[in-house]
Amino acid sequence: MSDDVDEIVDKLADRLDESADLEPTDPQEAFDLWMQQLDRAESTLQSYEYRIKPFLEFCDENITTLDQLTSRKIKEFEAERRASGLQRQTINNQFGTLKQFLSYCEDIDAISEEVLLSLDVPDLTKEDRVNTEKLVAERSQTIIDQMERFQYASREHVLFLLLWRTTARIGTIYALDLEDVYLDDGDRERLRLYLRESGYSADVVDDILEEAQLPFIFPRNRPETGTRLKNGDLGERVINIADWVAETIRDYIDVNRADQTDEHGRKPLLTTRKGNRRLAKSSMRNWIYVYTQPCEFGGDCPHDRDPETCEAREHGHGSKCPSSRSPHKLRTGSITWHRDQGWPISDLSDKANAGEELIKSVYDQPEKLVRGAGRRHHLDKLDDNSGGSE
Structure with missing residues (x-):
């Protein structure tokens, strides 16, 4: 019995030590830093902003800095999003992006590993992944x-x-x-000029043009x-x-x-x-x-x-x-x-x-x-x- 109590005390001590090492960081500031270090297309960055926005709004209402984020609060956020009527695929996209953001937050000592691991990203079947409303x-x-x-x-x-x-x-x-x-x-001469400016020799350019099949973009x-x-x-x-x-x-x-x-x-x-x-x-x-x-x-x-x-x-x-x-x-x-x-x-x-x-x-x-x-x-x-x- 005493061994069990000691183990619980040790775990609590580890958590306290981990929390003490965290750097109080404003959620929006952490998000801005994360976005600045990403090498993504502008459209992808815009989608990330859209997906993380509900989480930042949740943080505004519940915490001041990310070190105050707990596993319980992550579960509260999960419950709110799941109860909002969103499709499973949308939840997967949003939580998947949030997982990436939280991983960055852990790297900069803004949250604990326990908080990162507590976010549950739902698995998707092929039926979940595919929206069949294509243009036939x-x-x-x-x-x-x-x-x-x-x-x-x-x-x-x-x-x-x-x-x-x-x-x-x-x-x-x-x-x-x-x-x-x-x-x-x-347009072949324009293609010839492009290839020469790209560093190809005259012989190589001639071979390429001989094989090239127009039209194309x-x-x-x-x-x-x-x-x-x-x-x-x-x-x-x-x-x-x-x-x-x-x-x-x-x-x-x-x-x-x-x-x-x-x-x-x-x-x-x-x-x-x-x-x-x-x-x-x-x-x-x-x-x-x-x-x-x-x-x-x-x-x-x-x-x-x-x-x-x-x-x-x-x-x-x-x-x-x-x-x-x-x-x-x-x-x-x-x-x-x-x-x-x-x-x-x-x-x-x-x-x-x-x-x-x-x-x-x-x-x-x-x-x-x-x-x-x-x-x-x-x-x-x-x-x-x-x-x-x-």
């Missing part, structure tokens, strides 16, 4: 057909085509300049002038496009593109006459929400709303339509469509600039009947050279 191929093709008929070679037409046909993130399309688009033989990572790609320099890659897509882009450039140069002296592919003259990502998102609404081209509303009075038809409120889809859901649908059309995951991983496991677990949401039909040709292999028996 049939709807996407209908939108493309309608835009080709009514808004051919418009800025919005090119935006939608590039997102669907390339699987690219919206940040990648935002980063494109005119010089990143190689559409016809007239070539997004570049330019963080110093405001367009960092999601994966930095690793996000740079050649993305092939179909000839008819290239023709549409060429017509847009020749006829409908506003001739603009941004504040860094760059010529964006998608331009606007306002702001910094590069079409903003927020504007891109708004347009995608609008064009994925069933009523945009005169279709019936599946939600029994009047398009004349529907709030989702007001400027900037396109996401309020239950049938509208975000650019991320368009990307999910595009990746699934590529897989349904037989694209190997390894090639698609390079094109989409996403890991193979991520594509398998999150982005690739197969249309089972389509994928099954695509495998049917393998049946012949079972009977080849089989001698009539299994």
Whole structure:
């Protein structure tokens, strides 16, 4: 019995010693320090701010400095968030980011290891990870057909085509300049100049150009002038496009593109006459929400709303339509469509600039009947050279 008491006393003493070693740190100050040492895309940092905000608000109401944070308070915060009606995937995202932040706080002696370990990040099944509200191929093709008929070679037409046909993130399309688009033989000399400036010898450049298959887009990572790609320099890659897509882009450039140069002296592919003259990502998102609404081209509303009075038809409120889809859901649908059309995951991983496991677990949401039909040709292999028996 005395041994048990001694063990409890020792544990309490250890906790007191650990607490005495902690550095009283303001929660917001710790968060600001953490954000400053992260090397992430701006969009990722913004998502971190959003995910940590509820925790900082909880701290404002319950503690003054992080050394006052206890395992009990962590559990109280967990209970509040779980009771707020959030989806399990949202809880996983928020708690996962919070775990990273708390790990940093432990590193700077702002909290104890016990507090860090007390945060429970829920595990997710594949069903939890996958939100099946992707933009399906049939709807996407209908939108493309309608835009080709009514808004051919418009800025919005090119935006939608590039997102669907390339699987690219919206940040990648935002980063494109005119010089990143190689559409016809007239662009080969520009490619030659780029390769020579990159340090390749004349012989190597000739070999590359001989093998190069136009048309394609070539997004570049330019963080110093405001367009960092999601994966930095690793996000740079050649993305092939179909000839008819290239023709549409060429017509847009020749006829409908506003001739603009941004504040860094760059010529964006998608331009606007306002702001910094590069079409903003927020504007891109708004347009995608609008064009994925069933009523945009005169279709019936599946939600029994009047398009004349529907709030989702007001400027900037396109996401309020239950049938509208975000650019991320368009990307999910595009990746699934590529897989349904037989694209190997390894090639698609390079094109989409996403890991193979991520594509398998999150982005690739197969249309089972389509994928099954695509495998049917393998049946012949079972009977080849089989001698009539299994």
